[in-house]
Amino acid sequence: MKSFYVQAVLIIIALGLISCASSERGHDQAVEPTLQPIHEIPFPDPDPRVGLGAGLFDAEETIWNMKMLSTTPSPEDFIGSWNTDLAFKDNYAIQGSYNGFVIWDISNPEAPEVVVDFLCPASQSDVSVYGDLLFVSGEGLGGRLDCGTEGVPSAVSEDRLRGIRIFDISDIRNPQYISNVQTCRGSHTNSLLVDPNDDEYVYIYVSGSAPVRPDAELPGCSDAFPEDDPDSALFRIEVIQVPVANPEAARIVSSPRIFDDLEAPPTHGLAPEDLAEIERAREEGAFIAEVMGVERVISGGWLNQFLSQVAREEGRTTPTAADSLYLRENLQDMIDEMMASRGRGLDRGPNQCHDITLYPEVGLAGGACEGYGLLIDITDPANPFRLDAVADSNFAYWHSATFNNDGTTVIFTDEWGGGTQPKCRETDPMEWGANAIYSIEDGKMVFQSYFKMPAPQTNTENCVAHNGSLIPVPGRDIMVQGWYQGGVNIFDFTDAANPVEMAFHDRGPISAESLETAGSWSIYWYNGLLINSEIARGLDIFDMIPSEFITENEIAASKTVVLDYFNPQGQPMFHWPASFALVRAYMDQLERNRELDMQTLTRFRTELTRAERTNGSQRAQILTRLAEDFETAGPNSGNHDKLMKSAGVLMELAEI
């Protein structure tokens, strides 16, 4: 630990020097860049997250490149329960819990205050907000319609709530339970979709990962395969339409089967080399037949099964050459007959999604659906359809998705083991329980890299990739993420093939002897703060601090983004208002990435400072000239795009 602190002190001193140097840059004509490309910055060694002492509220902690503003235990009724996901509205953080939900006033992030502790047990109680409405997921078997804490003693019961609870939070300090919508698999999580073209309704996509509940409890719930029952709850998500003015009338409007026919496209569509192989096999006399519309070589156990069937029908125990000939002529019919008779044995791909992240501004959703990551078109909110699907044998359980701001990259997390198991031990591969990062090219997902919190954890720390959000640093793709007892971290994935960890906070386990579920359920950026729902310990609030990985200007620019509300699975598009910080952030990035020579940058920075010190027409004049200089420098720079963007911001500033 000691060496880390020495190192931290050195880094801080170095940072101090950097900030001194940069403020004096106008005077000396420094031509060497001081900001290092982030891939070249050394990582703390040894990693201070290894070997932290255990404890509930007194666990040993370590922090790197971020600052903790506060950590506050849950209110008394919620101690010993599990805190879950977070949603935000105005100056409030709404924290779900297996015991209900808690509302925190976070106006003073150094001392957040509990204003509501609403006891209403149901797991997982993941939350979403819209306007005056709060939506809470219920999936577990102990959730009651009347919010009672006694559980539900019968397997079939009219007291049980599995679905969505709806609260009126027009007076946020006094929420009213107004309605609910029951669903067949309950609601593990929920995703709130605001239709950009319709303000009368909002939509909730309900994903469930639990078994289908009995028909006797909720009529019409069926886990039969769709061949047997077209209304099966399998293979679909449920879309609830909520009339904003009349939320009591919320109802399920559609259950699109976005998973149907998944067997065809993802990893085993017939590629040219597959087709060539089938032709070769045909020439060699192999058995070929069409299975579900795709030609296949029929061999091995399956072929033997058919041969035996033919022989059996002829009263023989061992197939003969005649049986083989017969099979060759009748194989297709036999396969068709078998497929028709099987029904239930047909393969479908996944039949449920864990999370669906909705990004309405780009018309896309990322569905994390069992063994698949789905890219879904949501331009018509009531009728989503699938654009692409990827499967990955390194990925056990596709859990949630996060897009970058441009909608050109998507990150899927793999919640291997479900979040209660220690999947970050030294022996657990870095591809398992990690993030997988894909670029989106023409509606298709192209794999780029895996990223996992790199510090080995103990076997009493549940740890796997979990929830997080983008941080609106302009010009970069940066995400903050929770890893349960693996702590929280911040990483840059602007280069999707080479993500870089740039900050973290971690605690030791709850107990060194036994695995008690705890850690970060989710951490999200909300209006300049990083807010962490700690399962056992309450609410943590962090701030970003400048480091070798991010400058004060970039942080200042990120803080110009202000949201009215935020939901975990609804991704807002960030827009940065024109500001001096924004241009400076872009310039820092041009320096860091060696995209513009230092002499030009130094001149631009001096001019910008000069503009900031003046006002009125003089300022406008300097800014306009500077914008022209940016445009002129564009073609000779390494990032024409960023220079043009900066020029645009300068023009906007000139007009203010």
Next chain:
Amino acid sequence: MKIRISFFKMVLFTALIWAGVSGCAASEQSAGNAQIEDSSAADAERARLESLYWERINASRTRYVQAEVDFMTDMIVHHAQALIMARLAPTNNASDRIQRLSARIINAQQDEIALMQKWLRDRNKPVPLVDFDGIVMKVVTENPDGTISGDEAGQSHSAGGAHGGSPVSRHNHDMLGMLTQDQLEELASVRGNRFDRIFLMYMIQHHEGAVHMVYELFAADGAGNDEEAYRLASDIYAEQVTEIEMMKLMLRDMGEQPPASILPNHNH
């Protein structure tokens, strides 16, 4: 006191960051004595909440039903057979893909066995301890008093297999999806591509058995009100359903039709 040290570190750290970032002038910020005095009251409050935490965690472990105890007890043995099957992959020359799948199954199910054993131990129930001799499973019971009983060396735990008064599982002989000892021997005797295919066929069947057990559990009155049991069972359900799909994909990639589902329709 750990908390004092970490609090001091935090303060020191914050001060350093402040000094480093804010600037060029030397800072003489002190750690703030008033805050340190406040911390003893905060310590007392946190100690109170900590004891409340453990009290409630312990109380939550008294609200289980017998169906949950049976589920954990049986699933440990069910999972253990998956370990036997998966451990054959490297020795029987399975393809890389199947070896990777097997490694995941071993990792996942070993952890789940540990979690289910903890669940039983936390509730003072007998805990099945499993061990293997090749493809033969040995199960003994760790009693709540710490003694070990029911040495069943050589006893096979499988569908239709001999079942000699196991102290730990009431009915593992009729667990859906369990392989017979003959089927295990068949799997152990094949190599390469043939192993891959038979492994997938049997593992799909085996996983479907686990899915069925989750449905059976949730059909029992009162089951799943214990959140740890609900979470464990629904995580196992989600994991196994996902792996079944992945294994079907693998079979189809090999030109094989996956086996017909052995799952009954549950919710009627």
